[in-house]
Amino acid sequence: DAGVIQSPRHEVTEMGQEVTLRCKPISGHNSLFWYRQTMMRGLELLIYFNNNVPIDDSGMPEDRFSAKMPNASFSTLKIQPSEPRDSAVYFCASSSQGGGYNEQFFGPGTRLTVL
Amino acid sequence: GENVEQHPSTLSVQEGDSAVIKCTYSDSASNYFPWYKQELGKRPQLIIDIRSNVGEKKDQRIAVTLNKTAKHFSLHITETQPEDSAVYFCAANTDKLIFGTGTRLQVFP
Numbered sequence: 001d002a003g004v005i006q007s008p009r010h011e012v013t014e015m016g017q018e019v020t021l022r023c024k025p026i027s028g029h030n031s032l033f034w035y036r037q038t039m040m041r042g043l044e045l046l047i048y049f050n051n052n053v054p055i056d057d058s059g060m061p062e063d064r065f066s067a068k069m070p071n072a073s074f075s076t077l078k079i080q081p082s083e084p085r086d087s088a089v090y091f092c093a094s095s096s097q098g099g100g101y102n103e104q105f106f107g108p109g110t111r112l113t114v115l
Numbered sequence: 116g117e118n119v120e121q122h123p124s125t126l127s128v129q130e131g132d133s134a135v136i137k138c139t140y141s142d143s144a145s146n147y148f149p150w151y152k153q154e155l156g157k158r159p160q161l162i163i164d165i166r167s168n169v170g171e172k173k174d175q176r177i178a179v180t181l182n183k184t185a186k187h188f189s190l191h192i193t194e195t196q197p198e199d200s201a202v203y204f205c206a207a208n209t210d211k212l213i214f215g216t217g218t219r220l221q222v223f224p
Contacts, residue, residue, distance in 0.1 A: 033211075042214065042216045042217055043159070043204060043214045043217070045211060045212070045213075045214075048211055055210070056210070056211060091158060091159070100147060100206070100207075100208025100209060100210060100211045100212040100213075101146075101147055101208060102147075103149065103161045103164065104149075104161075104212060105161075106158040106159050106160070107158065108157075108158055109158055
């Protein structure tokens with residue numbers, strides 16, 4: 001198995017631009033998580049899906065952030081418009097069981113820099 | 116909701132010494148407690164986990180202990196090696212994982 005796949009690995013954009021991050025979970029996993037990691041705030045859960053349905057989006061910082069999971073093998077996290085404070089590493093993770101009951105496998109992350 | 120506190124934030128040890136990282140949690144319903152290791156520039160990876168029906172679990176040089184009454188759990192690394200240098204995160208579950216703030220462990224040769 002290739003593990004969780006994320007793209008792009010690095011993204012540099014200018015303030016105000018739209019950013020789309022992509023994730024392919026491990027085949028057969030039915031839970032998908034989006035995290036943001038910064039030095040100041042650590043590892044924050046933004047949103048998670050069970051069986052493609054958003055379960056908890058309480059971590060999404062504001063309306064500029066949105067996430068979708070149109071099918072079991074693909075999810076996107078979109079930021080529109082982006083701001084410098086959105087600069088962080090964004091991780092996608094997947095798990096074979098819902099919620100927090102099993103190991104979560106993290107992707108390599110997308111390092112986002114907003115100028 | 117669940118709150119996880121982790122100490123210390125940084126830890127420096129000499130190679131061969133032991134390292135202990137401690138976490139406390141607030142939700143007595145939590146029943147899964149994983150530990151993740153994150154090397155510089157890499158993704159977090161699970162190194163060991165424990166469920167609430169077990170008090171201790173060991174895997175070679177690493178062990179985790181759980182005290183459900185006191186709501187705390189600890190990671191123990193024995194005979195530390197330079198490659199153990201990383202950031203370690205504890206977590207506790209509700210319907211999702213709540214992570215601690217991380218401990219930066221440095222092992223000096």
